[in-house]
Amino acid sequence: MTYYPEPILKLIDSLAKLPGIGKKTGERLALHILHAPNHEAATLAADIIDLKNRIQLCSVCFSLSDKDKCRICADPSRDKTVICVVENPTDMAAIEKSKAFCGTYHILGGALSPIDGIGPDDIRIKELFKRADPSQIKEIILATKTNVEGEVTASYILDRLKRTNIKITRIASGIPMGGDLQYIDPLTMQTALEKRYGF
Amino acid sequence: MTYYPEPILKLIDSLAKLPGIGKKTGERLALHILHAPNHEAATLAADIIDLKNRIQLCSVCFSLSDKDKCRICADPSRDKTVICVVENPTDMAAIEKSKAFCGTYHILGGALSPIDGIGPDDIRIKELFKRADPSQIKEIILATKTNVEGEVTASYILDRLKRTNIKITRIASGIPMGGDLQYIDPLTMQTALEKRYGF
Numbered sequence: 408m409t410y411y412p413e414p415i416l417k418l419i420d421s422l423a424k425l426p427g428i429g430k431k432t433g434e435r436l437a438l439h440i441l442h443a444p445n446h447e448a449a450t451l452a453a454d455i456i457d458l459k460n461r462i463q464l465c466s467v468c469f470s471l472s473d474k475d476k477c478r479i480c481a482d483p484s485r486d487k488t489v490i491c492v493v494e495n496p497t498d499m500a501a502i503e504k505s506k507a508f509c510g511t512y513h514i515l516g517g518a519l520s521p522i523d524g525i526g527p528d529d530i531r532i533k534e535l536f537k538r539a540d541p542s543q544i545k546e547i548i549l550a551t552k553t554n555v556e557g558e559v560t561a562s563y564i565l566d567r568l569k570r571t572n573i574k575i576t577r578i579a580s581g582i583p584m585g586g587d588l589q590y591i592d593p594l595t596m597q598t599a600l601e602k603r604y605g606f
Numbered sequence: 607m608t609y610y611p612e613p614i615l616k617l618i619d620s621l622a623k624l625p626g627i628g629k630k631t632g633e634r635l636a637l638h639i640l641h642a643p644n645h646e647a648a649t650l651a652a653d654i655i656d657l658k659n660r661i662q663l664c665s666v667c668f669s670l671s672d673k674d675k676c677r678i679c680a681d682p683s684r685d686k687t688v689i690c691v692v693e694n695p696t697d698m699a700a701i702e703k704s705k706a707f708c709g710t711y712h713i714l715g716g717a718l719s720p721i722d723g724i725g726p727d728d729i730r731i732k733e734l735f736k737r738a739d740p741s742q743i744k745e746i747i748l749a750t751k752t753n754v755e756g757e758v759t760a761s762y763i764l765d766r767l768k769r770t771n772i773k774i775t776r777i778a779s780g781i782p783m784g785g786d787l788q789y790i791d792p793l794t795m796q797t798a799l800e801k802r803y804g805f
Contacts, residue, residue, distance in 0.1 A: 410702035412672040418653040452651040454617040503609035
């Protein structure tokens with residue numbers, strides 16, 4: 408690709424680092440950006456910087472946020488007595504897409520995985536237990552993935568919380584085993600939420 | 607997608623303006639950028655700005671360049687007596703990829719298209735005629751596309767230059783190398799037969 412001047416080659420390289428984008432798509436995107444209006448390219452660059460600078464974790468639920476408290480934790484219409492525990496923000500996004508849940512979240516930032524050496528201290532489980540005050544919380548929905556790590560994580564949390572007065576539920580099956588919450592269609596997600604069962 | 611904080615939504619929107627990237631891919635890319643190392647995101651943003659600021663057109667051939675003269679026009683090993691006329695920089699890139707040409711280029715910046723109201727003054731044909739000095743140039747290869755607009759453009763240039771001492775040639779059309787005759791469209795087949803050559 409040495410026939411392009413260096414600024415184009417550099418952008419192609421940077422774009423090709425993104426998932427699902429190779430040199431060929433990178434070339435197409437770089438040439439598009441080159442011919443796009445200046446303000447459009449400037450906006451794209453600014454948005455990338457902005458994202459890295461402004462996104463932080465919500466101090467309550469650890470979801471992605473541009474403020475100390477995320478939109479959901481700050482929303483008075485959301486039910487603060489129900490916490491839905493998910494592994495990561497994309498799982499939370501998938502649940503929000505279904506519009507079937509009006510409580511709050513707790514983002515663990517991963518799942519327990521003894522094989523990979525990920526224990527309770529490596530994800531935000533302690534922070535969940537801290538939030539699990541029976542005088543404040545009525546229900547905790549375990550919506551970790553339905554794969555081994557997710558199930559182990561759900562079991563671990565259930566085991567530690569089952570002696571409290573908080574109702575612990577698991578998101579219903581209906582989601583294929585080993586399936587990634589991120590790719591579930593909203594209707595399946597809604598069904599899975601409605602059919603959640605107690606232990 | 608309102609469940610994402612605003613900086614993420616803004617970046618998804620900006621990414622979704624790129625060709626072949628929709629909201630879904632934009633979401634995936636934005637989340638990748640969010641989790642990528644800071645320097646990687648910063649580089650991507652800087653490369654976008656850099657591209658817009660540093661790329662100009664070569665003052666000789668009008669190809670993309672980061673200097674007044676592009677790499678090819680500035681290269682003493684390239685044959686300055688042969689000009690290959692193409693419609694745009696991607697066509698030039700395709701020819702460079704073949705490594706079969708060691709002359710210079712002239713990028714028209716489009717093709718004649720009466721239907722779309724694109725006449726000789728709308729593309730860089732005048733600039734080509736200015737370069738077509740018989741004391742400097744031996745051959746002009748017309749490598750405009752093989753569609754109606756490309757053929758019209760080639761004919762127009764041929765018509766204006768055929769009375770000079772410069773040899774005017776047209777890039778060959780026919781069956782692609784390794785191409786299966788079975789899948790060749792009738793027009794290409796017709797051309798391939800008409801342009802057949804003896805040994």
